[in-house]
Amino acid sequence: MAALGGDRRALARLLTAVENRTPVAEAALRELYPKAGRAHLVGITGPPGSGKSTLVAAIIGRLREAGRSVAVLAVDPSSPITGGALLGDRVRMQAYAGDRDVFIRSMAARGHAGGLSSATGAAAAVLDAAGFDLILIETVGTGQSEVEVAAMADTTVVLEAPEMGDEVQAIKAGLLEVADIVVVNKGDRPGAQRTAAQLRAMLVAAPKVGRGDGRPRPKAPEVLLTTAATGEGVPQLLAALERHRAAGQGSDAAATRLARAEAQVWAIAAERLRSRLHDPTHRSATASTLRAVADHDLDPYAAADRLLADVE
């Protein structure tokens, strides 16, 4: 497959096919799936303004210095990495325009529920099979989909900026539950140390979700300080990523991989079922059942049972 052999245009085309769920994509994914499973999938999530994209750019820089290849999937409609809002980041990213070991891709946050994490999982498998050492999945970190996407990674980094308002503090609680590593960025600002201390206190109590068993995690995640704009703290973050990955041969990592597999398989099964309900054989029965629900003549539970009985 040209897409896996270093042909960047073929890779970009395959990712587009994956996002659009074409038959070509399915055939390719079935073929390449056994080759995937070697990359380190790192989710990086945090609210707008936390300096996420600047940190992603700094991580890319350090990894390239170390001779490692890196791909970025930006699942963020407002990402300056792909949207081009921050000139500084754009200039930094353009330095890698000719570098075959850096690949950046924006994922559209559209479609039905689960579609985003399914497409992102498939795109990560493509980049993994294409041989990238590290795959960064950048999400904006508000909303359930983003949390799901973040939880899909081997290692999830949650970013915070110091001294944010009360509303962001409240959002934090949900995000911290998926964190393996917490980074307080803009670490040179006043309040950064205090924010880190507060987060450490919160994290002792917070359980880890997405591991499928609901048990509290064995130990609280590390809290690090970075200043992405200057690169300070970035080597320490990369070391923490390595440590988390190396530790990840235990049951926690196995549970993460199993949960990721389940989410992928489930999304495909749901799509298969949905398309069966709308195929020429079932289309008109499906439509009349749904119309009866819209008219409140049939309750949605009875309708669900009817639809499932129809396709079986």
Add this chain to the structure above:
Amino acid sequence: MAALGGDRRALARLLTAVENRTPVAEAALRELYPKAGRAHLVGITGPPGSGKSTLVAAIIGRLREAGRSVAVLAVDPSSPITGGALLGDRVRMQAYAGDRDVFIRSMAARGHAGGLSSATGAAAAVLDAAGFDLILIETVGTGQSEVEVAAMADTTVVLEAPEMGDEVQAIKAGLLEVADIVVVNKGDRPGAQRTAAQLRAMLVAAPKVGRGDGRPRPKAPEVLLTTAATGEGVPQLLAALERHRAAGQGSDAAATRLARAEAQVWAIAAERLRSRLHDPTHRSATASTLRAVADHDLDPYAAADRLLADVE
């Protein structure tokens, strides 16, 4: 059913059962579903800082003056309405503590994809059957789930604050696609008129999603200015809601209701299928299929086909 007869504690208990998907909830929903379909479901969505909760409080005030009953489903982990971050709003809301025609409920944004919109749809049906005239569904408006929840309403109001940064401008594009009415809140600030003009220009081109056919909408949504803190513009917003509802006897509104029914039925069918895969008969086959995918010994498409064949 006591929950429908004005017993607020029974109503709260039923909503908890609905959120937790208990068998009691299913039985109750099947019974009450034919009684639902009379309320006006209004989605209100916008980024943190746009003054959403203050506007919700102002809307409640005006509706009560007009003798109409109102329920709020706050699907926002950071909502000051339920989270209590903004003292002013809390004081305003406490004025309704003894008012049986105001009901406020926070929905947890947790669980698997689609779970949130399914639970919110079911909760709205309960409040609808309980006789509330208007049901406000408040979401934070970032992320796919929130957009889905917003699109579930009969009328979707998207809130913006004047003079927000570039990142928020980019988020806007996705949100505007679900808007039936756009409100520029904090309308007394400099830049509000300019923001409204920019939005009007953007909206002429933006299609409407969630109507199931992908056609551009017949006309651009209204753009209104409000100052929620003083109540200015709120009567005009309520009038616009009424106009949108009155116009909603056409194909656009029918498509919205059909899409809502489909989302509800689909979420239930998916849950049914998922629980079947994990029931005692199928549990071990499901687990070994998923483990094979996690180990990259089986591709997720083959696994999905295997699981679907298993339960049929």
